[in-house]
Amino acid sequence: MHRRQFIRDTSLSLGALALLNNNLFASLLADPAFKIRMLRNDVGIFSERGGTIGFLLSKKGIVVIDTQFPEQAGHFIEEMKKQERAQFKLLINTHHHGDHSSGNIAFKGLVPKVVAHANSLANQQRVAKERKTEDKQLYPDTTFTDTWKQKVGKERIKIHYFGAGHTNGDSIIHFEHANIAHMGDLLFNGIHPFVDKSSGASMGNWINVIDKTISTFNDDTIFIFGHAADPEKITGNREDLKVFKNYLEKVLEFVGREIKAGKTKEEVLKTTVIPGLEAWKADGIQRPLGAAYDEISTGK
Ligand SMILES: [Zn+2]
Numbered sequence: 001m002h003r004r005q006f007i008r009d010t011s012l013s014l015g016a017l018a019l020l021n022n023n024l025f026a027s028l029l030a031d032p033a034f035k036i037r038m039l040r041n042d043v044g045i046f047s048e049r050g051g052t053i054g055f056l057l058s059k060k061g062i063v064v065i066d067t068q069f070p071e072q073a074g075h076f077i078e079e080m081k082k083q084e085r086a087q088f089k090l091l092i093n094t095h096h097h098g099d100h101s102s103g104n105i106a107f108k109g110l111v112p113k114v115v116a117h118a119n120s121l122a123n124q125q126r127v128a129k130e131r132k133t134e135d136k137q138l139y140p141d142t143t144f145t146d147t148w149k150q151k152v153g154k155e156r157i158k159i160h161y162f163g164a165g166h167t168n169g170d171s172i173i174h175f176e177h178a179n180i181a182h183m184g185d186l187l188f189n190g191i192h193p194f195v196d197k198s199s200g201a202s203m204g205n206w207i208n209v210i211d212k213t214i215s216t217f218n219d220d221t222i223f224i225f226g227h228a229a230d231p232e233k234i235t236g237n238r239e240d241l242k243v244f245k246n247y248l249e250k251v252l253e254f255v256g257r258e259i260k261a262g263k264t265k266e267e268v269l270k271t272t273v274i275p276g277l278e279a280w281k282a283d284g285i286q287r288p289l290g291a292a293y294d295e296i297s298t299g300k
């Protein structure tokens with residue numbers, strides 16, 4: 001499968017389409033709504049809007065990791081229906097955020113099992129209650145606290161939980177045979193991360209999580225990331241993990257020094273460049289700065 005272009009629900013007749021100027025039509029063709037890329041064996045990724053979807057096309061059924069938003073999940077499902085064996089076997093959420101789990105609802109009645117970490121389920125339920133969106137959720141029916149395994153055809157799936165990081169419910173899903181690991185939002189590649197303190201995130205422990213990930217996997221592992229500055233870098237290797245670990249360390253060191261120097265949170269949030277992280281653009285820099293400030297100043 002390569003780039004696919006998809007014009008959905010167009011209300012334009014062919015005649016009206018012919019009236020569109022060629023430039024507009026060319027730009028529609030050049031800018032597909034979504035991209036599907038196979039990585040290794042029968043494992044691939046789907047990107048449109050939100051956290052990257054990972055999938056396994058097994059003879060025993062399709063395994064899906066994360067679901068973006070309902071509209072994008074619908075596009076993904078339509079593509080999967082074109083497969084020879086189009087039954088969904090299993091859906092796994094890396095964590096509860098809406099750009100990874102709100103598309104779950106599109107799988108209602110299509111997938112027999114939905115798996116996530118127990119904290120991810122609790123977070124999803126809490127946020128849905130707060131936002132009064134409970135009727136728009138498809139919740140995990142199977143949870144775990146440390147690890148979870150299932151064999152699907154020739155592939156073995158193992159889920160690892162290494163503690164709080166981006167939230168307190170992020171897990172890493174490993175297709176062991178293909179040696180591909182979906183990290184969800186435990187790795188923002190080249191973008192300042194969102195740190196969800198209201199869902200138990202920990203910048204300090206996030207470093208430990210990355211360390212455990214580096215030691216659990218090997219140089220052959222292909223990692224899938226939730227988000228990347230460059231769409232081509234939505235997958236990567238252990239080197240990318242080391243870069244992100246260094247990033248987290250540098251943010252915490254910098255903010256720790258600023259707090260010791262008596263800086264207020266407002267002053268720290270005005271930072272545009274963190275020493276040692278000059279290559280990172282300022283866009284979104286307040287997210288990790290604010291989280292680090294709260295974490296260091298309150299001890300949690
Ligand atoms: Zn995300």
Ligand SMILES: [Zn+2]
Pocket residue numbers: 095097166185194
């Ligand atoms: Zn997230």
